Amino acid sequence: MNRIIGALQLNRTRVQILLGFLLVMMVVLSIAGGLVYRSISELLVRNAESYVGETTKQASARLDAVLAQVDTLSLLLMTDARIQQLLYKVKQGETVTVDQKLSVRPILINLMTFSDLIQGIELYAGDEPFYPLENQNLLERIGQEAAIFANLKEGQLVWADTKQKENGHLLAVRQIRLEDDYLAGGGYIVFRISDSLLDFFNTEFSSIKGSTMHLYDQHQQLVASSSPSLLTSVDPSFLLSSAPQGTHSIINIHGTDYLKIIRQSTETHWSILMLVPVRAITEGLLVLKQALLWSLIVGVVFCLLLLWILSSFITKPIRRLRNKMRIPFLGLPHLNEEVYFNFEMNELNISYNNLVRELHQLVQTVYEKERLKNQAEIKMLQAQIHPHFLFNTLESLYWTLIDKQEEEGAQTVIALSKLFRYTIHAADKDDWVSLTDEIEHCQRYMEIMKYRLGHRLNWQFHIEPLTQEVKVPKLLIQPLIENAIQHGIEPKIGNSSLLVLIRSVEKDGETLLGIQVKDDGVGMERHVLEALKNRLESSSRPDTSSKSGIGLLNVQQRIKLYYRNHYGVYIQSSPEQGTVVDLYLPYGVERDV
Known part of the structure; x- marks a missing residue:
């Protein structure tokens, strides 16, 4: 892994800056471009929805107008005096000749000239055919459901089930109310209407490329379609579900997304379905997508150029300083x-x-x-x-x-x-020796002093066995003995004694090594003792011009250097009674230097 990082120079500051800023730049541009693309897509869909919705609304109004025309023509025919008279005669049981029945033909033909949708008109006296003569009875012609609705509507136009559709024609029926019989039912008019009710869509309305319109009856049966092949094997309930008046949704038909808008006719309660390919709506987004892509590429290149310059300002001084530091x-x-x-x-x-x-x-x-x-x-x-x-x-x-x-x-x-x-x-x-070696050295010094002082000098060493192997600085005890002989015993007339006591003592809650040198010499005056104590406490350098206290001050300074400050030399002395020098050290080799 480290070799790969080294080979790609990913551990370089400049490369890390470039990659970091480039990653941030690409993320920012991608998010911004995605948001722009999404916003414009939604805007185009909303605009298309508004436009298609208005088109669907106009188409629905146009369909209602066409159907209203059929309704008006059927009303004119129903109130025609000759038809009213002939049907009243049939209802009264009078015989109507064939010529009389054929006399209504000019009226029917004349009425069909007012509408291109009306392809034929059939007249029934009761349930029996009146014109044409060889026609089926009413129930066989329009079905029982349409006949029942025609009676219930009492003279209003009723559209038959599209299952009764024949040869590209839709059937509509209207009950004829006889004026001479107090508007009682006397017969029926059946209209054969062309199923090309949506032909006006492509001729009268400008629509989005690829959009289609479809007409369904109240039973979700396809009545008319501008592209019937599109809805082959598609469930009508899927197309018409969850779409109240004026709403829309995106559906997928045969792998293509469509914008769906549904409106319902106020005349027939039929539904008009408008399908617009989403691809046709967003076709202009291809240019936007290319523009965003090129913006991303140009932005990345421009960002790399600026980052290269910026990284040079940062890394160039570092390189120069690094060369200096080599x-x-x-x-x-x-x-x-x-x-x-x-x-x-x-x-x-x-x-x-x-x-x-x-x-x-x-x-x-x-x-x-x-x-x-x-x-x-x-x-x-x-x-x-x-x-x-x-x-x-x-x-x-x-x-x-x-x-x-x-x-x-x-x-x-x-x-x-x-x-x-x-x-x-x-x-x-090493300057450190065992306590046994230091005592042997002191005894040799005492033998030399014995040769000089003779019987005047007597000495004793009392040493606890546990202290003999303790390490102490070299020449630490001998200066104390030398100082006691020179300043205490030698000036005294008569015999003198010197005691060296080494043992363990308890001081301030700590077990210490206690070294005591005691003589019965001339001692020191009080002012001399106080001056010596002050010099020991201040740890001043020994005065080589003076021969007094040099050994004690040397020992005191060495103790301060080797050990912590609260260890050292303590003196007690009285004139003509002698001097006691106590030295306290920690056990073991505990040195600060």
Whole structure:
């Protein structure tokens, strides 16, 4: 995955900016184009609906006018005096000759000339044919349902069921009410009407390309259609369902979407169905779709161009700063003095320059430390020569004293040699020793002092066994003993004693290592003791010009460096009674440095 990202450079800032903005641009343009396309489509459908609805309304009115014409002509025929007279005679039982029956023919022919829809007129006296003579009876001709409705309507025009349709003609019947018989029924008029009731649609109305009109009766039977093949094998209930007056919906017929509008005739209660192909309505949207597509392409190209320029403003300073930040081989990074147009880039450049300055300063500091370290090592190597000659001299002195059988002096020389070897150590060795080693060093120092002071000096070491392996800084106890001998025991006339007590103590809820050096020497005056305590508390540097308190101050400073601040040296002293120095350290090697 990482190889693919690297190969396509998807991890580059410029590529990420381009892809991110391009994705946003395409999403925005796609959504905007989709909304525009949808809005215009809905607008076109609404306009087509309004137009087709008005056309359907006019067609319905035109159909009602045509049917009203048939109704008017049938009313004229029903009230004709000759027909009224002949039918009244038949009802009264009088004989009507054939010539009398044929005499109504001119009247019927003359009436048909007023309407192209009327293709024939049949006259019935009661249920029997009156003209033409060889016709069927009324029930066989129009059906029982139409005959019953004709009687119920009492002289109004009634349309027969389209099942009675024959040879492309529809049948309409009207009962003749006889004026001489107090408007009682005397016969019927049957009209044969051409089923081309919708021929006027394509001739009198301008319609949308591909639109068709269909006429259904009250029983959902197809009466007339401008495109009968379209509705082949289509259920009429599907076409006419859930469509009240003036409403529309989109239906699919044989894989094509149609806008459906239905209106009902006020004369016959027949339904006019108008079908308009949605494709014909939205045909102009193809140009809009192409325009939106080209707008998207041009927008993307233009966006890529602008993004390329914008990304250059962002990434070019980053590349220049990155080149500056590349550290040369066996060298240090250089300051970048360039000022950028971008505020954030300037802030980043300032941080980089500060880092370079600190790096140069750190390198210089390390260089100086290495130089001083090398000088110190050279001086240390030179200084090692002096202890070497000193040890050789002491060893020669030791063997000289052995030859002279001065055992005490020889042992003193050996103790002094071990004392120097313990004090002078190699640079690669640790400054921390066990408490046992430190006590052995102190005892060697006491033996040397015994050689000097003789019987005047007595000492004791009381050490708890658990404390012997505790690690402490080197030369931490010996300066306390040295300070007690020089300033307390040596100035005193007579014998003196020194006690070194090492044990565990409880102080402030913590178990500490307690080291106490106690002497019965001359002690210190109060003002001298207070001055020494102040110097210890301030941790000031030892005054090399003064020989008093140097060891104590050195120990105090080392403790502050090695341990936390609340550990250190505490002094109690009284004139002619001696001095007690307590040193408290934590158990274990707990160092802050």
